[in-house]
Amino acid sequence: MKHLCLFIMIITAWLSCSHIDEDSRLIEVPHAKISRAVLVEEFTGQRCVNCPNAATEIERLQEEYGKESVIAVAIHSGPLAIYSTDKVLGLRTTIGDEYYDYWRVEAEPSGLINRSGGVLLLDKWATRVYQDMQNEAPVELAAKAKIADNGLIEIGIEFLSVKDFSGKLQVWIIEDGIVALQMLPDGTLNREYVHNHVFRSTVNGAWGDDVVWPSGKQGILSFSAEVQVDWNPKNLSVVAFVYNEGGVQQVCQNPVVY
Numbered sequence: 001m002k003h004l005c006l007f008i009m010i011i012t013a014w015l016s017c018s019h020i021d022e023d024s025r026l027i028e029v030p031h032a033k034i035s036r037a038v039l040v041e042e043f044t045g046q047r048c049v050n051c052p053n054a055a056t057e058i059e060r061l062q063e064e065y066g067k068e069s070v071i072a073v074a075i076h077s078g079p080l081a082i083y084s085t086d087k088v089l090g091l092r093t094t095i096g097d098e099y100y101d102y103w104r105v106e107a108e109p110s111g112l113i114n115r116s117g118g119v120l121l122l123d124k125w126a127t128r129v130y131q132d133m134q135n136e137a138p139v140e141l142a143a144k145a146k147i148a149d150n151g152l153i154e155i156g157i158e159f160l161s162v163k164d165f166s167g168k169l170q171v172w173i174i175e176d177g178i179v180a181l182q183m184l185p186d187g188t189l190n191r192e193y194v195h196n197h198v199f200r201s202t203v204n205g206a207w208g209d210d211v212v213w214p215s216g217k218q219g220i221l222s223f224s225a226e227v228q229v230d231w232n233p234k235n236l237s238v239v240a241f242v243y244n245e246g247g248v249q250q251v252c253q254n255p256v257v258y
Contacts, residue, residue: 004113004207005010005168009035009099013096014201020123021049021129026244031205034035034136034138034139034140034162034250035069035133035137036114036132036133036136036137036249036250037068037069037070037071037130037133037137037250037251037252037258038065038069038070038071038113038114038129038133038248039071039072039073039076039112039113039114039115039239039241039248039251040058040070040071040072040111040112040113040125040129040131041073041099041111041112041115042054042058042063042072042073042074042109042197043075043077043099043103043105043108043109043110043111043112043119044054044074044075044077044078044081044108045076045077045079045080045081045082045092045108046076046080046081046082046083046090046092046111046180046181046182047080047082047131047181047183047241048080048081048090048108048109048233049183049184049185049187050108050109050122050185051080051108051109051182051183052182052184052185052193053122053185054109054111054122055074055111055195055196057122057125057126058070058072061129062181063128065129065133067253068252068253069133070129071239071251071252071253072197073098073172073174073197073199074091074174074195074196074197074198074199074201075093075097075099075237076091076092076093076096076198076199077088077092077093077097077099077100077105078097078100078105078108078109080177081096081097084182084230088162088181089178089180089182089230090180091178091198093199093200093201094201095199095202095206095247096160096199098206099257100196103119104119105119105124106119106123109121109122111125113125113128113129113132114128114132114247114248114251115163115243115247115248116132116246116247116248117247118210120198121214122244126167133255136203137162137166137249137250138161138162138163138164138165138250139159139160139161139162139163139213139249140159140160140161140162140250141157141158141159141215141240141241141250141251142157142159142252142254143155143156143157143158143171143234143239143240143250143253143254144156144158144254145238145254145255145256145257146254146256146257146258147227147256147257147258148224150176151227152224152225152226152227153173153187153224153225153226153227153236153240153256154222154223154224155171155203155222155223155225156220156221156223157169157171157220157221157222157223158218158219158220159213159217159219159220159221159238159242160217160218161213161214161217161218162215163215164179164213164214164215165211165212165213165242165244166173166209166211166212166245167210167211167242167243167244167245167249168207168208168209168210168211168242168243168244169204169209169211169221169240169241170202170204170207170208170209170240170241170242170243171202171204171208171212171223171238171239172199172200172201172202172203172238172239172240173200173201173202173203173225173231173236173237173238173239173251173256174194174197174198174199174200174236174237174238174239175197175198175200175231175232175235175236175237175256176197176198176235176237177194177195177232177235178195178196178198178224178232178235179192179193179194180193180195181193182195185202197237199247200228200231200236201228203223203224203225203238204223207244211242233256233258234258236255236256236258237254237255237256238253238254238255239251239252239253239254240252240253
């Protein structure tokens with residue numbers, strides 16, 4: 001009986017293949033659709049009483065869609081942000097102020113969603129995030145980063161262009177778990193507030209590097225960055241994204257291996 005069953009299986013397999021033309025057996029498989037992750041550039045400040053509400057909204061969006069799909073960067077900037085002094089840990093940066101001025105931010109909290117549609121107030125974020133997630137990305141990105149023996153952050157950005165792409169590649173360093181003061185919605189000051197996804201530095205300039213990738217182009221681009229004395233290396237991540245006149249086309253984030 002076992003031999004009979006085996007014989008039937010062999011005959012069935014042979015019959016299923018023997019009458020198919022060779023050309024008909026070759027099926028072209030198109031590129032898989034690459035979902036577009038969403039970059040939320042959150043303009044915020046430690047003296048902004050409503051900014052903790054934006055942090056809460058980002059947490060909600062990440063719980064709904066996943067942290068790999070909604071990538072947030074808190075850019076402390078503008079008059080409500082604080083620079084560090086000998087007595088106060090501030091999270092404001094000169095690059096953050098450059099972005100604040102360039103995008104003409106008028107109020108905080110506010111944000112850019114994939115750098116399209118202009119600066120949006122908090123109540124518009126959820127709709128725009130959902131809309132942008134429906135789009136296909138022309139580029140697949142992955143970031144890897146580790147702290148080398150020389151103390152530098154060594155970064156590799158892997159890319160695969162599934163469609164022709166021309167624009168910019170930007171690489172940033174962000175940090176989680178920073179304990180620093182923050183004004184709260186009730187007007188009180190919390191000196192033990194935990195700030196997450198805080199913009200710390202750009203790796204390749206304020207606006208990134210020009211890239212031109214034809215369809216099918218793939219490779220790895222290497223960068224390095226210094227760890228500043230007020231950063232916690234264990235809480236750092238790399239954010240990489242590509243953008244053009246149509247906005248951010250893909251973004252990724254990965255922790256720095258320490």
